[in-house]
Amino acid sequence: MRTPDLPRLLFCLVLLLPAAATAAPAQPGATAGQEKIIELSVEDVALQVLQNNRDLRVHRLTPVIAGTFEKLERGVFDPELFTEFAAARERASETARSTGTQFDVEGRDTSAVAGLRQFLPTGTTLEGTLEQRRTISNRAPEQQTARLGLTVTQALLQGFGPAVNLVDVRQAQLEITASRYELRGFTEALLAAAETAYWNFVLAREQIAIFESSLAVARQQRDETELRIEVGLLPEVEAAAARAEVARREQALIDARSLLEERRLRLLRLLDPAPGSTFDWRIRATSEPRLTPTPVTDLPDHLQLAGRMRPDLNEARLQRDRQTLETVVTRNGLLPKLDVFITLGKTGYADSFGGSFRELDGNGYDLVAGLRLSRPLSNRAAEARHTAARAGRRQVEEALANLSQLIRLDVRLAINELDRSRQQITASAATRALQEKTLAAEKERFDVGASTTLLVAQAQRDLLASRIAEIEAIVQYRLALVNLYLAEGSLLERRGIRIGP
Numbered sequence: 001m002r003t004p005d006l007p008r009l010l011f012c013l014v015l016l017l018p019a020a021a022t023a024a025p026a027q028p029g030a031t032a033g034q035e036k037i038i039e040l041s042v043e044d045v046a047l048q049v050l051q052n053n054r055d056l057r058v059h060r061l062t063p064v065i066a067g068t069f070e071k072l073e074r075g076v077f078d079p080e081l082f083t084e085f086a087a088a089r090e091r092a093s094e095t096a097r098s099t100g101t102q103f104d105v106e107g108r109d110t111s112a113v114a115g116l117r118q119f120l121p122t123g124t125t126l127e128g129t130l131e132q133r134r135t136i137s138n139r140a141p142e143q144q145t146a147r148l149g150l151t152v153t154q155a156l157l158q159g160f161g162p163a164v165n166l167v168d169v170r171q172a173q174l175e176i177t178a179s180r181y182e183l184r185g186f187t188e189a190l191l192a193a194a195e196t197a198y199w200n201f202v203l204a205r206e207q208i209a210i211f212e213s214s215l216a217v218a219r220q221q222r223d224e225t226e227l228r229i230e231v232g233l234l235p236e237v238e239a240a241a242a243r244a245e246v247a248r249r250e251q252a253l254i255d256a257r258s259l260l261e262e263r264r265l266r267l268l269r270l271l272d273p274a275p276g277s278t279f280d281w282r283i284r285a286t287s288e289p290r291l292t293p294t295p296v297t298d299l300p301d302h303l304q305l306a307g308r309m310r311p312d313l314n315e316a317r318l319q320r321d322r323q324t325l326e327t328v329v330t331r332n333g334l335l336p337k338l339d340v341f342i343t344l345g346k347t348g349y350a351d352s353f354g355g356s357f358r359e360l361d362g363n364g365y366d367l368v369a370g371l372r373l374s375r376p377l378s379n380r381a382a383e384a385r386h387t388a389a390r391a392g393r394r395q396v397e398e399a400l401a402n403l404s405q406l407i408r409l410d411v412r413l414a415i416n417e418l419d420r421s422r423q424q425i426t427a428s429a430a431t432r433a434l435q436e437k438t439l440a441a442e443k444e445r446f447d448v449g450a451s452t453t454l455l456v457a458q459a460q461r462d463l464l465a466s467r468i469a470e471i472e473a474i475v476q477y478r479l480a481l482v483n484l485y486l487a488e489g490s491l492l493e494r495r496g497i498r499i500g501p
Helices: 002-015 042-052 054-077 167-230 238-271 299-309 311-332 353-361 380-447 453-488
Strands: 037-040 080-095 102-119 124-137 140-155 282-285 337-350 365-374
Touching: 037 042, 042 054, 042 167, 042 238, 054 102, 054 167, 124 353, 140 353, 167 238, 167 282, 167 311, 167 453, 238 282, 238 453, 299 311, 299 380, 299 453, 311 380, 337 353, 380 453
Parallel strands: 037 282
Antiparallel strands: 080 102, 102 124, 124 140, 140 337, 337 365
16 A cells, blocks of 8 residues: 555645746746836727827818818809900091091090909899090090999899809808718727727737636646656556647637737727837736626617717718709709899099099989890700709618618617627626536546546636636627617717717
8 A cells, every 4th residue: 555655645745836836937028118018998098099090180181171162162152353454546447428538537445444243142243343434536535434333133043042052052061061970980980999909909918818827727737647647647648638738728828919919009000109109019908898787778769879870871961961952953954044134334424534533423324224034945954964963862862761771770780799798798607617617526536537638628628718708708798889889879979079060
């Protein structure tokens, strides 16, 4: 009995050694002076991505550019100051009616006109002019003429009323609002991408901790197995399974560290905290992924919120309104062009420049009133534009209905994924707890010689998979929450961010 008891005694003494003696050596880390470490919570991520992201800086200029469109269109109604100066010289031969003799006529005319013209949204054109003309001839005395005139032209059919003439202005206003919705949508998607990148980084970090712990356990199990082989308790073939498990865990840890580095770089690209040295910074994530999940019981509220908040849906509604305004223009374009005009002038005649203006209060005047009608013999161009506008409006309405259906589907799918992730958290936690008991039982059987290294390694592998599945379920629930808020268009408000229209 004494010979077999000695190996068992030696083995028990080895098992009493501190676990740290068999743990994996710590990875060398850089000192604070060698690298920059930034601590980030998920709230910090939201703040920095809004402040620093380069793509967002580009998109922020879109509403600024769109804001100039309304001013451009309103410029059509700005008053226009115009002026004109002309000089003419004439030499001709005329025949006197009384004598029939022919004589030469020479004359010089100069004229200057200044005026103000304005087009009104009602379809009215106002034009006020001040004109001065000088006529010199060898057959008549010099004559100076001053005229003050006012012309009013009003469109009666085509181009009548603010409903038609302000269409471009209203479309520009809709374009400004649409650009804000577009910015909102981009910002929301960017924020969702940043939070997703953050939680994926946290997941990779948690996976590394699990892999490092499992590697330490696998190494300890390998050392125990080799010791048992040395004292003759196990055959030599048992060492292969233990060593293979250590190698497998080392492979998994290499991949996990590579994945963490990739996710660190992608997260820093979104945040861009310090241009020039961004990718050299290390990240210490401080937000805890674990939370208490709650079931979604208010599906109608989420659907209603999505119908009101989704930026792409609101942008599509604005597109429908713009297309409706386009049909107003094309429908008016089918009408004939009929204008009524009135021209009123007050004229002063004299033989000097100043005298002509003093005579403006005399009895010389002119008055012209009339109608101007024009219509193409074949109005095919206007009819084609109107047909295209009506078809475009129907197309936009169909696209809007389709988008509304897709958004309702997005919300339902997001809630379904959220509910799946919530249930997986509970199920994966239960699986992990049972796998821990399974591993403990398998190790007890191994200690008494009733199990093998391969079965213990398999139990350890199952426990590792269950621990990974548990943290993945937790992070997936976080991501499902982000996707739900993104699907209903409420992510910015839920993060305390306001981007309007």
